[in-house]
Amino acid sequence: MEKEPQLCDMIREKAGEMYFRLGFKGVTLDDIAQEMCISKKTIYQHYANKNELIAAVAGTLMQMIFTEIDTIAGSGYNAIEELFEIRKFLRKTIEDKYQLATFQLKKFFPEVSVKLNNSKFDRMQYCITNNLIKGIAEGLFRKDINIDFVSRIYFTGISGTKDTNIFPDELFSMDALHLLFLEYHLRAICTPEGITLLDNYLKENP
Known part of the structure; x- marks a missing residue:
């Protein structure tokens, strides 16, 4: 399945906003999914795990x-x-x-x-x-x-x-x-x- 570049960027941007406000440790993928009104499965379609998302944000x-x-x-x-x-x-x-x-x-x-x-x-x-x-x-x-x-x-x-x-x-x-x-x-x-x-x-x- 081909990734949607726009959604991929939106996930990264929202994660960055939350990570830099609340810290990397305390923000889960569930928190990001809830904030964006998407499923955690959707995040996994773009980022294999939390480490990969953090690396992209940083x-x-x-x-x-x-x-x-x-x-x-x-x-x-x-x-x-x-x-x-x-x-x-x-x-x-x-x-x-x-x-x-x-x-x-x-x-x-x-x-x-x-x-x-x-x-x-x-x-x-x-x-x-x-x-x-x-x-x-x-x-x-x-x-x-x-x-x-x-x-x-x-x-x-x-x-x-x-x-x-x-x-x-x-x-x-x-x-x-x-x-x-x-x-x-x-x-x-x-x-x-x-x-x-x-x-x-x-x-x-x-």
């Missing part, structure tokens, strides 16, 4: 995020401004809204989480590599940095800031933590010209 969100990041990267910002604009987008769009769902994905659906994290690493390394190349060409980042190393360290650092055992909420808000990490990253790779631009940016955008 994958769609990730694609949306990186499409917007690509748009920001092509908007004419210099390499330093670009990273801050991406941070603004992520802070405004996803950090608080999807925090519960992200935590539950890692805890209760580890196989899905690992696959998505691998995909996230590939996309983020691509974005950061391009940012580093741009910054070097603009004279804002040092020419002697190891791009492959820095791009991997950046991913590791961003991922590490989400570990509340190391960075407890009572010591660091997520927004402040990401700003601290971004400044740490930039001061490690900037040329004197880049440091001046960074300092001016931070003064103008407290």
Whole structure:
């Protein structure tokens, strides 16, 4: 039986709405079916199980995020401004809204989480590599940095800031933590010209 693309998308969108509002753990396929006034059997015609549906929902969100990041990267910002604009987008769009769902994905659906994290690493390394190349060409980042190393360290650092055992909420808000990490990253790779631009940016955008 051929799947109906429209219904398949509608199921994914409704599931995403419910997952990100209530968490991945608490929402069952029965809940989604009831909300859509369809049978659970209909969901199974499009998604083999809950894990497959969760992977589709999370994958769609990730694609949306990186499409917007690509748009920001092509908007004419210099390499330093670009990273801050991406941070603004992520802070405004996803950090608080999807925090519960992200935590539950890692805890209760580890196989899905690992696959998505691998995909996230590939996309983020691509974005950061391009940012580093741009910054070097603009004279804002040092020419002697190891791009492959820095791009991997950046991913590791961003991922590490989400570990509340190391960075407890009572010591660091997520927004402040990401700003601290971004400044740490930039001061490690900037040329004197880049440091001046960074300092001016931070003064103008407290």
